[in-house]
Amino acid sequence: MEEKVAERVITKYLKKGNMARCLRDILPSSGLSKKQREEIAEIVHDVIRWKRLYDQIIKTRGLTPSAQTYVKLALDRSQSTASLYPFEYRYSCSSYVATILKDHEGWAEYLNEIPPTTLCVNLNKSTIDEVVAMLEQENLPIKRSLLPTTLLTTSISKYSKVIEQCFAHVQDESSQLVAFLASALGESIFDFCAGNGGKSLALASMTKNQKKIDAYEMNASKRSILKRRCSEYDANIAVTDRPSEKAYDLVLVDAPCTGLGAARRNPEVKYIQDASDFPQMQVSILTQAVKNVKQSGYLFYAVCTITPEETTQVIQTFIKKNGFTIFPFEDGPYNKYLLKTPYGSFCRLPQGDLFFLSLLKNEH
Numbered sequence: 001m002e003e004k005v006a007e008r009v010i011t012k013y014l015k016k017g018n019m020a021r022c023l024r025d026i027l028p029s030s031g032l033s034k035k036q037r038e039e040i041a042e043i044v045h046d047v048i049r050w051k052r053l054y055d056q057i058i059k060t061r062g063l064t065p066s067a068q069t070y071v072k073l074a075l076d077r078s079q080s081t082a083s084l085y086p087f088e089y090r091y092s093c094s095s096y097v098a099t100i101l102k103d104h105e106g107w108a109e110y111l112n113e114i115p116p117t118t119l120c121v122n123l124n125k126s127t128i129d130e131v132v133a134m135l136e137q138e139n140l141p142i143k144r145s146l147l148p149t150t151l152l153t154t155s156i157s158k159y160s161k162v163i164e165q166c167f168a169h170v171q172d173e174s175s176q177l178v179a180f181l182a183s184a185l186g187e188s189i190f191d192f193c194a195g196n197g198g199k200s201l202a203l204a205s206m207t208k209n210q211k212k213i214d215a216y217e218m219n220a221s222k223r224s225i226l227k228r229r230c231s232e233y234d235a236n237i238a239v240t241d242r243p244s245e246k247a248y249d250l251v252l253v254d255a256p257c258t259g260l261g262a263a264r265r266n267p268e269v270k271y272i273q274d275a276s277d278f279p280q281m282q283v284s285i286l287t288q289a290v291k292n293v294k295q296s297g298y299l300f301y302a303v304c305t306i307t308p309e310e311t312t313q314v315i316q317t318f319i320k321k322n323g324f325t326i327f328p329f330e331d332g333p334y335n336k337y338l339l340k341t342p343y344g345s346f347c348r349l350p351q352g353d354l355f356f357l358s359l360l361k362n363e364h
Helices: 002-016 019-029 034-049 051-061 067-075 078-084 095-101 105-110 128-137 155-159 173-183 198-206 220-232 267-271 278-292 312-321
Strands: 117-121 150-153 168-170 188-191 212-216 237-240 248-254 293-303 324-326 338-341 344-347 355-362
Touching: 002 019, 002 034, 002 067, 019 034, 034 051, 034 067, 034 155, 034 267, 051 067, 051 078, 051 267, 095 105, 117 128, 117 155, 117 173, 117 198, 128 150, 150 173, 173 198, 173 248, 173 293, 173 344, 173 355, 188 198, 198 212, 198 220, 198 237, 220 237, 248 278, 278 293, 278 312, 293 312, 312 324, 312 355
Parallel strands: 188 212, 188 248, 212 237, 248 293
Antiparallel strands: 117 150, 117 168, 293 355, 324 355, 338 344, 344 355
16 A cells, blocks of 8 residues: 555656655545555655666666656665666766765765654753653654754654644754754844744743744745744744844844755755755845844854855855854864864764854954
């Protein structure tokens, strides 16, 4: 049954693309259990993760490029032969992404791993010990990680009572690290591109609502979700309906990006052909955020990607036009997971997405 449903998802993906949407369109109405749906999602992720390699295998072996063929290749673990193929097939990525990863083969291997499901514990409603105990009562696997809010588990935990009761939310550990670093950089913090509020909620949890946190998201639908989540999570966050005119100790810009650093969870991003118009958008957002930074305050740029255009080149472009300087993160227990460059750092936690972080100080 799982194999046939996975074939339906892949059939739709081959026609329309967008793996997440294809899964959402088919799995909820499949009549299968949560465990079965998670198993199907794993098969689909495997097909997309290795699709470039599978395309080459299909071509080499003269197979029919059907959904059934892709699912069979995944179930047969045909990626075990990847080392026999050139780089872009071996790591199943576009030629553009291959040019980025060839100097970072460790990243290439990492982006093809299957990630754990990572939880961020809500310290305003519970404690990490209480959440661990609840998950153990549900017989769900759990492991503590590096940050004081982070727990590693499996995807079925998304249906746990700790999620239903807002004692934790699903959030990658590198995203939590961004919030953790930001929480130490001032008493007033503005989350400028808050989205659905993952980092805002993490900030409120890590500071136990003891700091002034404002958040803005230009998308009205996401902003509405953010407001609801703040209430549900007992997070003392002021969500603004328009860009703030206040000045803050720290402005966090978690900008929209290609998401290449999150390819373990969204493998189809490995097939992008370029950085699109994201770099121009990112520079524009940083330029807008400048007015909210206090004198001697900080602008914190974070993106879950590793393309040069969206990382070092964005910062180079921005600082040429503004009076900000690169500021190093203070020494701490997590600095060993930051690969430093002249324009920022690449985050490489053992189980987190690949993020680029750049801390800029307003020297005006």
